[in-house]
Amino acid sequence: MKQKEMLLVLPVPFRAKGKQLFFESQAGNGLEQWLNNFDSVVVAAPLIPDSLANQNPTMIWRDTNTIANLHRLELIPLPWAYSPRKFFSCYPSVRASLAEVISRCRYLQFAIGSLFGDWAAVAALEAHKQGRAYAIHTDMVNHKVLLQETRNAKLLIWIKARAIAPLMNRYHRHIIKNCALGLWHGDDCCAAYSPLCANSYLIHNIHTKPSDRIGDIEVDQKIEDVLANTAIRICYAGRLTTMKAPIDWVKAINMARNLGVNLQAIWLGDGPLLAEMEATIKQMNLSSYIELRGFEQDRDKLLKKIKESHIMLFTHVTPESPRCLIEALVCGTPIIGYQSKYAEDLVKDFGGGMFVAINDWKQLGEVIATLSRDRQRLSQLIQEAAKNGSRFNDEVVFRERSELIKKYLP
Template sequence: MMKQKGMLLVLPVPFRAKGNQLFFEFQACHGLEQWADNFEFVVVVAPLIPESLAEQNTTMVWRDTATLSEPKRFELVPLPWAYSLPKFLSCYRSGRKSLAELISRCHYLQFVIGGLIGDWAAVAALEAKKQGRAYAIHTDRVEYEIMLEVSKKAKLPAQIKAKLLASLMFSYHKWIIKNCALGLWQGGDCYAAYASFCDNSHLIYDIHLKASDNINDRELGEKVELVANEPIIRICYAGRIDPMKAPLDWVQAIGMARQLGVNLHATWIGDGKLLDEMKALIGHLGLNSCIELVGFEPDRDKLLKRIRESHLMLFTHVTQESPRCLIESLVCGTPIIGYQSKYSEELIKEYGGGILVPMKNWKQLGELLNTLFKKRHQLSKLIKEAAINGRRFNDEVVFRERSELIKKYLD
């Protein structure tokens, strides 16, 4: 029998093939390097995205996996892109056979679930259970709740289909989690949804920033001084222009603030399918002079610079997910101002650095912007708190903590 070694990591983030070389999302590559630092060898399984879909996705930054640090530490295994039922059924047996072989020869097993049809991580959990192997489950989204939320405005047949799939997904994930040895739940929403199903549940955070990315004392001092004296407040958001982010609520909150006399400049950094609707609403509310849509920013340093230069990050997330942009904002000493969720509450509960309003109440969000515009001492205090809060987060710390949990519960 082959000696088991390293960790098997099954992910929903796709591989992309160009010739004989595999590419992977830039930040996900960084995550792989962190895992390899903690486990020496990592087998990575992910679906292979069709090139036609890869070309349509303008917000994915790809990295050649040949450039991974010490690439011999990795074995990369693409599985079929199988998100339709016929395709999934046609390749299920061969995909599960591949997973079975990998599970039998890896010491640690971690599966990042996130769907129903075509979710190889969930299939890996079924196979691990069959082999009597302990495994960890990790997720950063409550997928069945997201499915229900984004289908609310769809036509009735689509709503019925979403309710059926969400119910199946809930039961499927519950069974998988009940049989896992360790649950790693990113953010308070995931923890609240899943922790009761697993005896060893842990709230974790995911971040790919270095400790050196934190706003330094000089920058923080300058930022606090500027916000106290500038006649304008600078607002940002970084993420997809997608129903999950409620960009139209974001625009309306800014419109409310402008009606109340707030002098502001707001920047949304990102792209997405609601871009045209967002532009139309900005024009309708007469906000073209104060809202800037700059598109997707692939350069992480430039993105962090924009966030660091902003006085606050305004967010309007309406689904149960755990967006990294809120942690990145705290790292930059930029307070998070937005909709209340268990994830956002947990981030600022002990150290501050933000204010939250009830979900979907964009009017109250606009009024809050007016308060912070007038009370600069309060905004300055939030900036200082955000900087202190953000110092908790860096890649080495969060990956080491998760690795120690995996070794503790899966050995």
């Protein structure tokens, strides 16, 4: 059998509709970018059950038949096995399948992310057994995210997470120590994992196109609006989940409102904390200040709303690397929120952001008030964000990653 050029084992799932496979829309764009840099690509990923896929209406599914250069792409669905029983029952057959596909691919890249059901980690074990060099990619410090997300969970879930997290940490560290190349999306990941791998690189896993960048005329209009003392327009785009701390987001806006800021805020996204967030907004009499738009499926409309905003306000409380901060910079919108290595790295050389300590929503509200009073400073941040964002697009970041893979994986 002819050798394929690159194998990707990913946590992003396939979905089956009849005999056709679907893939998450942005991940589908990623496959096209990989195909722009490699002659052929094999993708192995878990197949999500329909019952679970239907529980997340915010996932945009793309027919894999629409992926450009599909004839150079091979798709391998793997079992959905995130329970210990299912994982161990499937392990022998999946390990054998991964062994076969590893043996016929030149470059190996695995995106690890969990403990049970993490076929990318299993692929790394098999590659090491075969004496093959491989790259590891991840966009969050997974064991820490697990602990943070379950901090206020029910007792049984809390106990389970605290049993799994140290195992996951040791497992991932073992896999990373044996990898030839580490690709860490965001500085939080890089700080946590780069000491374990000699060839470690900070990367950005983004899907914005060069054409998505805010234009000079739009930047000038935004600055003109700010200097005219119009209401401060605040946005956020993402899931309403614990790791995004949406209640802190509301509290920060309430603090700014109470300090006299004329503002309008919008959260674009859905999630399990929607009811709690709605109740908090009502309790704080913020209904005329905050709009919960829900999930926006049209990406162009989403980016337009971000471009129209003066501030991307975020309250992330876990060591993750959310793409929305990069998208905000691409849209010329300053990122204002909780401090993290990832956020600080994005602006350290180019500007376009201000940060406060995690959980300090009071200080975050005061920052909004300060920027509302100092419109020149806010205008400067908008200019910095627009300039900063000009360096981010999918063509550049995937080409850089591809060059690293070809350099370090013999």
